[in-house]
Amino acid sequence: MSGLATFRVIVGPTGSGKSSLLHVLSGLERLTSGTATWPGIGGPDDIALVFQPTVSSPWTR
Structure with missing residues (x-):
């Protein structure tokens, strides 16, 4: 990859499992059953998470 990054977005209503x-x-939690895969992600080293506090999202209050 020539220094370019790919960004993917997951959207959905509250409680739909986006954070899970x-x-x-990312490897922060383990599945108790089944599998979870995403094309291009080979493991925890291929993903980064940025948590956004609700203070920076006034519409969530």
Whole structure:
């Protein structure tokens, strides 16, 4: 890769499992059953998470 990064976005309503999916893909949590894969992500070293505090998202209050 020539220094370019790829950004992917996961959107969905509250409680739909967005954070849980990211935690599993990044290796922060383990699945109790099944599998979770994302094309191009080979493991925890291929993903980064940025948590956004609700103070920077006034519409979530």
